[in-house]
Amino acid sequence: MVQSAIVSQFSLLSGYADLILVLLAAWALQSRVTSAWQWAFLAGIFVGFLTHMPWPVVAAGYAIVVFMAQLLQQRVWQAPLLAMFGVTFLGTLITQFLAFAFLSLTGTSLDFGEVLGLIMLPSLLLNMLFAIPAYTLMRDLARWVYPSEETE
Amino acid sequence: MKVPSSRSLQTTIIFLVIGGILALALGGFFSSASNQFTSSLVDVQTWISSRYRGFQDFFTAPRDIVTLRTRNAELESQVSQLQAQVIELQQRVSETEILAALVDFSRSNPESTYKAAAVIGRDPSPFLDYIIINRGSNDDIRRGMPVVTNQGLVGRVDAVIADAARVQLITDPASVVNVRLQNAETDALLLGSVTGDISLDLISQNVTVEPGDLVLTSGLGGGYPPDLILGQAVTIRTLEYELFQQATVQPAVDFTRLEIVLVITNFRPVDITPLVPETTP
Numbered sequence: 250m251v252q253s254a255i256v257s258q259f260s261l262l263s264g265y266a267d268l269i270l271v272l273l274a275a276w277a278l279q280s281r282v283t284s285a286w287q288w289a290f291l292a293g294i295f296v297g298f299l300t301h302m303p304w305p306v307v308a309a310g311y312a313i314v315v316f317m318a319q320l321l322q323q324r325v326w327q328a329p330l331l332a333m334f335g336v337t338f339l340g341t342l343i344t345q346f347l348a349f350a351f352l353s354l355t356g357t358s359l360d361f362g363e364v365l366g367l368i369m370l371p372s373l374l375l376n377m378l379f380a381i382p383a384y385t386l387m388r389d390l391a392r393w394v395y396p397s398e399e400t401e
Numbered sequence: 402m403k404v405p406s407s408r409s410l411q412t413t414i415i416f417l418v419i420g421g422i423l424a425l426a427l428g429g430f431f432s433s434a435s436n437q438f439t440s441s442l443v444d445v446q447t448w449i450s451s452r453y454r455g456f457q458d459f460f461t462a463p464r465d466i467v468t469l470r471t472r473n474a475e476l477e478s479q480v481s482q483l484q485a486q487v488i489e490l491q492q493r494v495s496e497t498e499i500l501a502a503l504v505d506f507s508r509s510n511p512e513s514t515y516k517a518a519a520v521i522g523r524d525p526s527p528f529l530d531y532i533i534i535n536r537g538s539n540d541d542i543r544r545g546m547p548v549v550t551n552q553g554l555v556g557r558v559d560a561v562i563a564d565a566a567r568v569q570l571i572t573d574p575a576s577v578v579n580v581r582l583q584n585a586e587t588d589a590l591l592l593g594s595v596t597g598d599i600s601l602d603l604i605s606q607n608v609t610v611e612p613g614d615l616v617l618t619s620g621l622g623g624g625y626p627p628d629l630i631l632g633q634a635v636t637i638r639t640l641e642y643e644l645f646q647q648a649t650v651q652p653a654v655d656f657t658r659l660e661i662v663l664v665i666t667n668f669r670p671v672d673i674t675p676l677v678p679e680t681t682p
Contacts, residue, residue, distance in 0.1 A: 263596055265527045299533065300526045301559060301567065348528050357575045359528070359595055367596055368527045 264371030269296060270344060271379045273311055274336040275387035277318035278329060281395035289315045306351050310344030330384065337380045338373065345369045499661045506551035507663065513626070515549075515663040516540055521565070528595060530573035532556075532659060537564045545624070545670035548662050553630035553653030554578070554618060555662050557670070566664075571631065572597045572656055580631060581619035585610045588619050591631055591650065601634065604646035610637045616650055623671025 259265070269292050277285035289311040297304020317339055321332040349364055425431055500517065507515045518534035536542050538561050548555040548568045556570040571578055576593040580601065587608040589601045604610060614634040620627030632652040639646045 260527070263527055265525070267525070269525075296525055299522070299567075300524050301529050301531050301569070302526050345527075348526055352528055352574070359574060363595055364528070372527055 261371035261375055263367040264369070264373075264375060266375035266379055267341065267344070267372065268379065268383075270311065270314055270340055271337055271376050271383040272387060274314050274318050274340055275333060275380070275383040276391070277315045278322050278332055278336065278384065279387060279391035279395075280322065281391050285315045285318065286312070302348060302351065306347055307344075310340075310347050313343050314340035329388075330381065333380050333384045334377065337376050341373045341376045342369065345372060496661065502551040503661060503663055506549075513665045514667040516542065516666050517661055517663055518542075518548075518566075519661050520659045524567075528574070530570040530576075530593065530597065530656075531559060532568050532570060532662075534566050534568055534662060534664070535564065536664060537562050537566050539563050541666055542566050542664055543666075543669070547625050547629065547665045547668055549629060549665060550654055550659070550662050552655070553632065554625065555654055555656075555659065557625065558664065568662070570656060572599055572652070578625060578631065579619045579621040580616050581627075582608075582610060582634065583615040583617055585614055588621065589616075589648075591616065597656065599632065599650045599652055601648040601650055602645060604637075604648060606639070606641075606644070606646060608646070610634055610646065610648055612637065625670075626665065626668050 273285070273289055273292055276282055276288060290308055293308020293311050294304050296302075297307045300307065314336060318332070318336045321335055322329075345364075345368065349359060349361070349369075353359055422431075426435070503515075503517060507513075516536055518536035518540075520532050521535045522533040524531035524533075532555075534548075542558060542561055544558050544561055546558045548557060554571060556568045556573070556576065558566050559569040560567040569576055570593070571591065572593045574593050574595050576591075578591040580589050580591045581587070582589060582601075582604070585604075585608050587605055587610075589604045592600055592602055594600065601616065612633075612635055616631040616634060618625040618627055618629040618631065630653045632650040632654075634648045635651045637646060637648045
């Protein structure tokens with residue numbers, strides 16, 4: 250709702266930040282979190298409810314983001330912020346490309362050059378700006394939801 | 402002869418002196434002296450009064466400061482509440498102005514019935530230009546109903562639930578509207594784009610289109626009622642080797658500031674696909 254009512258009102262050229270993608274990536278990168286897939290599916294359904302884009306397209310994009318987050322989290326575990334930037338960067342491009350491909354295949358005339366310059370790159374920049382605050386927020390939330398067990 | 406006593410002589414002299422002084426005073430001869438005397442009296446009085454006040458404040462100040470602080474806090478709280486009320490009232494004034502403009506519009510177009518709706522969100526996807534309004538099937542909103550403001554056509558209802566609906570704007574890349582150019586008296590298509598700009602296509606090469614030509618819905622195709630304002634033609638592109646002319650359009654509606662819209666509820670879009678002849682290969 251915040252995405253629809255507030256974030257979508259602030260555009261850079263024709264691109265918006267995708268707050269849900271960024272928060273999902275940050276959540277999936279937390280080592281204690283095991284529920285990222287479920288959240289990706291739920292997010293896809295809720296966003297699909299709001300948007301004209303079919304919910305499977307949205308859910309597939311978010312699922313790819315979660316998959317990349319878990320892959321990078323295992324490999325770049327000592328540099329979580331780097332992983333966050335990487336997931337945000339690739340996740341934004343992939344979800345935007347999925348949307349572009351779906352619309353092009355269903356008959357909407359879109360110029361890739363325009364889409365890249367006016368939507369994808371500005372959206373990427375906005376998502377990268379939100380990446381660090383989102384990661385910090387999700388890290389604190391993960392610590393609160395999954396407190397570490399003290400071992401004696 | 403009786404000689405007056407010294408005592409009565411003294412008394413007489415004193416009276417005479419006093420009477421003389423009074424006469425001189427009443428005559429104004431002593432005004433400067435009396436002014437100086439009274440001003441010095443006033444200075445002394447002021448000094449005594451200020452000292453007393455200071456003495457009094459010394460004993461009553463603690464009680465007054467607490468009272469003043471409490472009162473100050475109360476007033477600050479009241480100021481905050483009033484500021485919040487002012488902001489709320491300013492928003493209401495702005496909404497009232499918008500609604501007044503929409504009421505004027507609906508009165509000047511009595512052939513249609515309207516339902517006002519507030520814009521509560523936008524499509525989260527940057528590829529799509531849709532808005533979400535707070536009226537749905539419970540308010541007799543149906544899919545395909547046109548959406549307007551007092552400035553012109555906004556779009557049409559794309560999806561409906563009980564209490565909300567999604568509206569496709571005319572700036573959406575997938576939006577196509579059959580239009581008529583008022584001055585040129587020709588039909589064309591209005592297309593949206595990913596940038597949010599709208600343009601005309603399929604303008605016959607035999608027609609002269611001037612910048613500023615008004616673009617209205619033609620009613621062809623049954624998707625929109627006729628004669629709804631969309632905008633004005635701005636730049637016209639005419640190339641001899643192309644089949645049609647194109648033009649960019651300045652929209653009549655400011656899509657970045659949509660707050661309240663009107664849904665035309667007595668218009669039902671017509672599905673003409675059964676009438677379209679099938680092309681056999």
